[in-house]
Amino acid sequence: MLPKYLFYIAFGTLILSGCGLETDDDEDDSSVTTVVVDVNQSPYLPLTNATQFFYTETGGSPGAVEGSVTYDLGTSNSKGYSVYKVAISGGNVDMELYFRTTTNQIELLGIDGPLGVSGSASVDHLRFATPIRLIGNRSDQTTAVTADVVYNGAPEDGTVISLTYDTTNTSNETVSRSDWTELELPTLKSVLTADINISVGGLSLDPFPIVMNFYFTKGLGLMQHSGDLTSSAGNEYEIKFHDLDGLPNLIAFDQTGSNVEGTSSFFTLADGAIDTNISSTEYRIANLSALNALGWLEIEETNTDVYSVGIDTASDALPDSLTSVQVIFENRYSSGERLSASVTLLAP
Structure with missing residues (x-):
């Protein structure tokens, strides 16, 4: 068992940075919470507060998509462990992913960014009651979901949402940058395949399928990502590593x-x-x-x-x-x- 450290977080009074305990200065939370922090993170997703990755969107300008990493104090306080937000924006991509990274696991806790689940409904700010584990092969998993739902153009409160999903891992794919002539990076690829199930006012909508592909490299983190989150066919977006800031160079x-x-x-x-x-x-x-x-x-x-x-x-x-x-x-x-x-x- 690798060591954990017990910290008392008081926003505005304790600030640590790096792969240990960190704070997000944009978060407004004055409560004091006991949080067990995993100083040791997954080598496939080491996250450091106030750092950036830059990505190139397929068909876009090199490095035009920014992935900004921040320690999410509010969610960390409520969960009792470290949660990081990766805000990806630029080009046609605008979304936020919430991760927990531990010695042997990467967990996806939520997704911000509208998902068009049907012609009459969309969901945003998804939070999974049970985090989705991205390392390891799993099938027929189910978790309850909270989200903001818009149905027929109006916010809808009376909804029941669940996610049924599979995760699969492979390690035989590499990622590269468009201007690299020799270098490729080995990856752990994790594919999340899921159906979003929504019941609105007792009416069950057709299950809506989504696919998300994550490519992780040891010591660096998320090097490539793509997804299909609406009814359009194929990967709606794909981004590949271009550069980084605030972190050691590869x-x-x-x-x-x-x-x-x-x-x-x-x-x-x-x-x-x-x-x-x-x-x-x-x-x-x-x-x-x-x-x-x-x-x-x-x-x-x-x-x-x-x-x-x-x-x-x-x-x-x-x-x-x-x-x-x-x-x-x-x-x-x-x-x-x-x-x-x-x-x-x-x-x-």
């Missing part, structure tokens, strides 16, 4: 130990238009022992207070397939603040 090597796609041999933090070195004086590597045990990844603290990274190409443990590993940086002075980085080794 690093990639080929089998000769050379960096690819202009990545660095030093861990750096994306900070607007400037990349800054991650200081070994300020951050330690929390999972260094596990990384050293791999036998092929070489991380060193230099005499200039930065971390260098390389590949031992002569190691018998060198992977012969596309591999990404997570590197966790923990602030030496601010307990609970963590940043997640990713190192990828290309296949031969």
